[in-house]
Amino acid sequence: MSEHEEVHEAIELPHCSRCDSPLEPGDLRCAICGQAAPQTDRSANEKVSVTLLRCTGCGAAITYDPDHQAPACSFCGEVLRVETVDDPMEQTEVYLPMTVSIDEARAALKAWLGTRGWFTPSDLSSSSTLTEIKPLWWVAWIFDAEALVSWTADSNAGSGRSAWAPHSGQTPLRFDDMLVSGSRGLSESEAYAITPGMQLGTGNTSPSGGGDDATFERFDVPRSQARQQVLAAIEQTAADRVRAQHIPGTSFRKVRVAIVLRRLITRRYALPAYVLAYRYRDQLYRVVICGQNANLIVGSSPFSYAKLFALIGGIVGFVLFLLMIAAVAGS
Template identity: 50%
Template sequence: MTAAAVTGCERCGSALEVGDLRCPICGLAVGEPRERGVLPAVREQAKVVRCGTCGASLEYSAEVKAPRCAFCASVMHVETTADPLEQAEAFLPFTVDAAAARQALVGFLAQRRFFRPSDLAAAAALESLRPMWWPAWGFSAGARVSWAADSDAGSGRSSWAPHAGQADVTFQDVLVSASRGLSERECEQLSGAYQMGSAEGEARGPEDAQVERFDVTRSGARRQILAAVESVARERVEREHIPGRRFRKVHVAVVLSSLETKRYALPAYVLAYRYRKKLYRVVVHGQDAGVVLGDAPVSVAKVVLVVAAVLLTLGVLALLFMR
């Protein structure tokens, strides 16, 4: 299925997409397809493999039996479901190859961080490297933003002065994660480095790359998308519209005038490395090898050393004050 608009909302006329339960603009409940003069779509029986630990679901491949989850390494199980969900309609191609992803991991492990074990780069061993596309909504919207805030502009003898205003704001291809395998923080940090203009209609990347599926419809993600709109609107207001150098108590109210969504599949490498019998995960951007996110072990000896040093310092200070 594609996210093509099929009809308009009865209240505000905004475009609706297949699978919408409510209008994304005014929230009016959408009737059954026959009530809107649209033939109901036939629900396909889809096979997916789902991780029982993190909940991520991937497209089913008969060639891969009981695969391990690319995100948490748990064994996945085959699931057959009536599938009303949309699939990705735009794929961003991989521009980073597997060798570059491995090198990015080497650089990540070699970073000098005080609390990391000194032998991390030498002792860590690559366990797996999995290329995959993770799902995200890209939304473009027009909105009327009303805002109020205190700032130092025109404050006179006071520290703050109230300000308020309205602004018409346009959003273009703002990404909202639909992934269950990646954390929200990981998705936010990955999103900023994607080349959205490189999107293609078909997947282009490593042969063994997997596609994580969308688990909810656009209506199901409506609250998440609207929260992202408000967050971006707040950042835009703080950067462009509030006068002065300092501000506080920023409040925004957003009224959407349009909302178009597109389902993207975004490339990334998920790597697992082992250090002293424990697995750690690292995510490398599929289009920019300089973006590397991941977990690293902590040296217990260094933590104990720091705690002991702090306690010793406090003890010495206490003795000095007691004299």
């Protein structure tokens, strides 16, 4: 992760004197513990307006570039409208390079179509037609944090004759390189399916790869809302870790966690991917491929009801055959 750290060495942010979390420009108080921020020259904090394109369908926000952007959304095809928003808005700090080429993405789609399982049409790979391939950078928050987690829960450990027994405890937890998707164009399942292939240490201050026709998604929420999303992700992750590692027993209920954070460091990333559309028998299907690892693919594919009915028919026929044999043997 040394390269990743080098990207941010030039960004010197003041830190909270109580919990050591970085303070963003314009913060009056620490967002983690509420400590007042040190006084600065407020006149230097100018409000910045940002122009972006907003999809009227899926709500995705992408970089406004009248020379390159099409009037249709790259994610869902709906109409785009121009929108102007004011600071404080989240802005991308680090771009990961697109290391998978368009040709490699096409080949990965072809191979993926051939491995979709028995219940897909037999001619899926040979009869499908790629209709669109779009390189894009989607946005996400990557954060590190330290936390003291207090928890309560009921479990089957030590319950005696009862089904449940109460338990509680405290434990310190660290969160390193945790990702929260800020994308509206990619669903959460799509974003998290391709996340393991991202090499955070390769980040730079500008994008590379992907060709000239790439789409750049923007963060489209105020800073306060972004922090709420990150804090919600920390709470959910803490609850999952407590269930897996700290609550005794094998069955749990009423798991509650309370978190005291220290040193929350959040970075804004743009992560590369390809969005592909392919056609099979007049139906369009969508696939998303990780821009740094073509083996990570998520998408939809047609279902072969003919194979399902053939399987059901075969099972029914086999059962009838066994019944006939049993009847003949009994007579």
